[in-house]
Amino acid sequence: MREGVSRDGRPLFPMMPYPTYAAALDDDSALAIIAYLRTLKPIKNNPGRFEVAFPISMFVRAAPKPVATPAPPPPSPTDTLARGQWLLKVGSCNDCHDSVNERHEPLPGKTLAGGQPFYGDYGVVYTANITSDKATGIGAYSDEDILRVLRQGIGKAGRPLYGMPWPYYKGLSDDDKRALVAALRTVTPVSNIVPAAVLKK
Numbered sequence: 532m533r534e535g536v537s538r539d540g541r542p543l544f545p546m547m548p549y550p551t552y553a554a555a556l557d558d559d560s561a562l563a564i565i566a567y568l569r570t571l572k573p574i575k576n577n578p579g580r581f582e583v584a585f586p587i588s589m590f591v592r593a594a595p596k597p598v599a600t601p602a603p604p605p606p607s608p609t610d611t612l613a614r615g616q617w618l619l620k621v622g623s624c625n626d627c628h629d630s631v632n633e634r635h636e637p638l639p640g641k642t643l644a645g646g647q648p649f650y651g652d653y654g655v656v657y658t659a660n661i662t663s664d665k666a667t668g669i670g671a672y673s674d675e676d677i678l679r680v681l682r683q684g685i686g687k688a689g690r691p692l693y694g695m696p697w698p699y700y701k702g703l704s705d706d707d708k709r710a711l712v713a714a715l716r717t718v719t720p721v722s723n724i725v726p727a728a729v730l731k732k
């Protein structure tokens with residue numbers, strides 16, 4: 532699998548999406564993640580050097596910035612919509628589902644409108660338009676259609692999804708998954724036709 536790699540082998544996603552986490556996680560949540568990381572079994576493995584090609588390397592180097600506004604604590608699970616909107620942020624959905632330019636910068640007015648290509652052994656898939664647009668987004672999907680994606684990685688068309696990291700999300704509580712669905716319903720509809728996947732047999 533070479534997810535997130537372009538046809539010419541260039542990483543499409545050359546950066547740990549820490550700006551997403553910096554904006555969405557309060558210090559206690561970040562500390563909880565650190566505490567969890569410390570419980571992982573040590574494994575000796577050298578993943579090798581990761582080279583980022585020019586000019587993306589410049590842009591990656593210029594990205595770190597101090598946190599301007601510390602994030603508030605996570606909304607309570609009973610505050611469904613706020614909770615879902617928070618999960619949408621910490622779940623990094625925007626990093627893959629925003630329509631972007633070649634520098635991976637979100638295009639204005641195209642939040643969550645999809646279209647980023649993911650190449651792999653499976654062929655090429657494009658991130659879905661997950662705005663509530665009925666014709667080109669997920670506005671016409673039932674709650675069950677979206678929950679199936681989060682639980683089993685099966686899309687509305689009935690095929691397994693590639694590139695969509697549903698295993699990250701399947702461990703969310705059912706209430707949290709439903710909160711995500713509620714939040715997706717409030718995403719401003721954007722009409723954007725995403726190219727069809729081209730899958731190898």
Ligand code: HEC
Pocket residue numbers: 618619622623624625626627628649656657658659661669677680685686687688691692693694695696700711728
């Ligand atoms: C690492 C990139 C990545 C992230 C992060 C990501 N997705 Fe996706 N998602 C994809 C890709 C790629 C597809 C298209 C997969 C395909 O066509 O096989 C997709 C497809 C979908 C679909 C459409 C399924 C269908 O029926 O066609 C939904 C809904 C979805 N994602 C929701 C989400 C939500 C909600 C989040 C955040 C909680 C999220 N995704 C995070 C890459 C991502």
